[in-house]
Amino acid sequence: MTDLLTAEEYAAIAASISLPTAAFIDGAFRPAAAGKTFVTVNPATGAPLAEIAACGAEDVDFAVAKARDAFENGSWSKLPPRERKDVLIRLAKLLTRNARELAVMESLDSGKTIFDCEQVDVPETIDCLKWHAETIDKLYDQVAPASDDHMAVVVREPAGVVGLVLPWNFPLLMLAWKIGPALAAGCSVVVKPAEESSLTALRVAELAHEAGVPRGVFNVVTGTGPEVGEPLGRHLDVDMISFTGSTETGRHFLRYAADSNLKNVVLEMGGKNPCVVLEDAENLDRVAAHVVNGAFWNMGENCSAVSRLIVHHAVKDRLVERIMAHVREWRMGDPLDPACRVGALISKAHFDKVCGYLAKAEKGAILMGGATANGTQVEPTMIDVASNDNVLARDEIFGPVLSILTVGSFEEAIATANDTDYGLAASLFTGNAKRALRGARALRAGTVTVNCFGEGDITTPFGGYKQSGFGGRDNGIQAHDQYTQLKTIWLDLTDDLDEAVA
Numbered sequence: 001m002t003d004l005l006t007a008e009e010y011a012a013i014a015a016s017i018s019l020p021t022a023a024f025i026d027g028a029f030r031p032a033a034a035g036k037t038f039v040t041v042n043p044a045t046g047a048p049l050a051e052i053a054a055c056g057a058e059d060v061d062f063a064v065a066k067a068r069d070a071f072e073n074g075s076w077s078k079l080p081p082r083e084r085k086d087v088l089i090r091l092a093k094l095l096t097r098n099a100r101e102l103a104v105m106e107s108l109d110s111g112k113t114i115f116d117c118e119q120v121d122v123p124e125t126i127d128c129l130k131w132h133a134e135t136i137d138k139l140y141d142q143v144a145p146a147s148d149d150h151m152a153v154v155v156r157e158p159a160g161v162v163g164l165v166l167p168w169n170f171p172l173l174m175l176a177w178k179i180g181p182a183l184a185a186g187c188s189v190v191v192k193p194a195e196e197s198s199l200t201a202l203r204v205a206e207l208a209h210e211a212g213v214p215r216g217v218f219n220v221v222t223g224t225g226p227e228v229g230e231p232l233g234r235h236l237d238v239d240m241i242s243f244t245g246s247t248e249t250g251r252h253f254l255r256y257a258a259d260s261n262l263k264n265v266v267l268e269m270g271g272k273n274p275c276v277v278l279e280d281a282e283n284l285d286r287v288a289a290h291v292v293n294g295a296f297w298n299m300g301e302n303c304s305a306v307s308r309l310i311v312h313h314a315v316k317d318r319l320v321e322r323i324m325a326h327v328r329e330w331r332m333g334d335p336l337d338p339a340c341r342v343g344a345l346i347s348k349a350h351f352d353k354v355c356g357y358l359a360k361a362e363k364g365a366i367l368m369g370g371a372t373a374n375g376t377q378v379e380p381t382m383i384d385v386a387s388n389d390n391v392l393a394r395d396e397i398f399g400p401v402l403s404i405l406t407v408g409s410f411e412e413a414i415a416t417a418n419d420t421d422y423g424l425a426a427s428l429f430t431g432n433a434k435r436a437l438r439g440a441r442a443l444r445a446g447t448v449t450v451n452c453f454g455e456g457d458i459t460t461p462f463g464g465y466k467q468s469g470f471g472g473r474d475n476g477i478q479a480h481d482q483y484t485q486l487k488t489i490w491l492d493l494t495d496d497l498d499e500a501v502a
């Protein structure tokens, strides 16, 4: 656990840190080619934080050209894996040295609580980079069981120039989930952070350069989706896109790829994640603690958040009561106050969207919460929902809003859980081992947690079934695989030309 400072001490750091404002391309900070800027605000106060380069297609072209040059000159892509490892470990050390500054910057830019930034986002970012760095020089290629006359070697090569398009809910961590395996594999990257939360990606790029990542290998192009994301997605010299964000924008990237060079596309998208609590669930107090964490951590701005509680009627009232008791411990307030667990939503526009969903609740159906503060804060809220067809049970709200659906059997619970377009995460609470295993298999989601809620860790793949995921997984060794291409090399071992491979 990181030692936390006082709110006053965090405020003092916030007032003194210098914020990066320019795009980072070819090893240097640069203004947008057209000289345009946009203002990023602190969502907790509405106060302007910094004026950031508003890049466009010209800047994307420049960054991709520099990334390609670096890839082809081999300054990174052809380094022995253990040398790339050394540089990435140096980067992890630099991030550790600057951890507090990064945590404050992240909290200011995104409204996330300093508690989470200090305890989760920054340390997990560092661990992720270390894990991929440590992994890269322990991966072996394969020799196929072909024949005595030939040797077929299957090797993995870096995918090339990769576009990484990021969301605003975990700006640092999603950056790490993508640059960790991409850089370790030897790719050059062009990162497009979300417009609302560009600061930490820029600072990490600067530190990566200081750690020894060569020019052109790690570029950050700031700006909007249409101005930067689309040209990157359509670029003919980008080999792959890895995206995290909404399902709607994910679809755009498939279209961009289809319309351009058929680049590989990996998408990690939304969720409407069920948590099933059966009548035989043990220790409802513990279950409630997991539900509260799953639903309200990071203000529910989490693609794997628990957003549908599917509970057997026999335990519903007791569970709801326990959830309310746990939520009382989740203080809402200034994100820079380390006692706060609920910070600000990312923007006024997103706050309005979440409030729009609260307004759709039936009269008397809001069992807990519903209050708002400061134009971007929403209390942890629980809403009784009569049918899984209700918009509150179907749409990804991406706020601290838990919809409760009441069921009468194991079968009904699983069917309700699976009745969604999404399939990112699911959890199941039961004291019956057979139901636990049957349920875990029946739930259609990329991650299923049984008698707990958790995000998994860096060792396990993260991604979704159905409209939650496409083309690959973040994390685990599987993430490494997607930033590489497979190549098969055949060698003739015979002396006789007639026996050679045609």
Ligand SMILES: NC(=O)C1=CN([C@@H]2O[C@H](COP(=O)(O)OP(=O)(O)OC[C@H]3O[C@@H](n4cnc5c(N)ncnc54)[C@H](OP(=O)(O)O)[C@@H]3O)[C@@H](O)[C@H]2O)C=CC1
Pocket (backbone or CB within 6 Å): 165, 166, 167, 168, 169, 192, 193, 194, 195, 196, 223, 224, 225, 226, 228, 229, 230, 233, 244, 245, 246, 247, 249, 250, 252, 268, 269, 270, 271, 302, 303, 396, 397, 398
């Ligand atoms: N799975 C997840 O983790 C996330 C899910 N979401 C869901 O999406 C909803 C909307 O959030 P939003 O920020 O709009 O998410 P988006 O999916 O639109 O944004 C994700 C990234 O894609 C970029 N982008 C947006 N539009 C385009 C486009 N047409 N072409 C290329 N790139 C684009 C964004 O840029 P920019 O924002 O700078 O314009 C951002 O960098 C949320 O309410 C939530 O439901 C959101 C974030 C993360």
Ligand SMILES: CCCCCC/C=C/C(=O)O
Pocket (backbone or CB within 6 Å): 120, 124, 167, 169, 170, 244, 245, 268, 301, 302, 303, 304, 455
């Ligand atoms: C400590 C791990 C946090 C994982 C959060 C994953 C969320 C991803 C997303 O919303 O895209």
